[in-house]
Amino acid sequence: MNNYEKRNPGQHITLETRLESEQEVDKKKRYRQIIEILTENKEPMTAKEIAVAMFKKNWIPSSERNFTAPRLTELCEEGVVDTLGKKKCEYTNKSVTIYGLRWN
Numbered sequence: 604m605n606n607y608e609k610r611n612p613g614q615h616i617t618l619e620t621r622l623e624s625e626q627e628v629d630k631k632k633r634y635r636q637i638i639e640i641l642t643e644n645k646e647p648m649t650a651k652e653i654a655v656a657m658f659k660k661n662w663i664p665s666s667e668r669n670f671t672a673p674r675l676t677e678l679c680e681e682g683v684v685d686t687l688g689k690k691k692c693e694y695t696n697k698s699v700t701i702y703g704l705r706w707n
Contacts, residue, residue: 633674636662638683638704647687647701650675651694675702 640656641648648656650672658666678684685705692699 630674630677633670634678634683636660637671637674637678641684641702641704647703649690649692649699649701651692651699653702655694 636657637653640653644656649668651666651668653671653675654663654668655666657663657670663670675684679686679702683705684702686700687703688701689698690701691697
């Protein structure tokens with residue numbers, strides 16, 4: 604009848620599904636792709652701009668920034684990428700972070 608797994612109130616399904624999604628991502632591949640985009644562009648980019656560039660290369664199924672933002676955070680924590688400032692996003696018109704490679 605119902606096409607879903609029923610849970611009891613209070614169970615933290617979002618943590619479980621987030622972990623499942625994260626385990627599906629080939630993080631090393633995504634890191635290489637982000638680094639390649641930033642290297643090619645030579646200018647700081649937003650997470651959305653990186654996602655758009657990756658989508659144009661058919662590396663990701665849509666230009667949604669959530670394909671890049673978590674990996675950018677991780678690359679920042681590893682010292683590969685830096686946050687270099689902020690600018691108005693051309694897609695959302697909101698102030699967003701711009702990223703660049705640390706060694707450029």
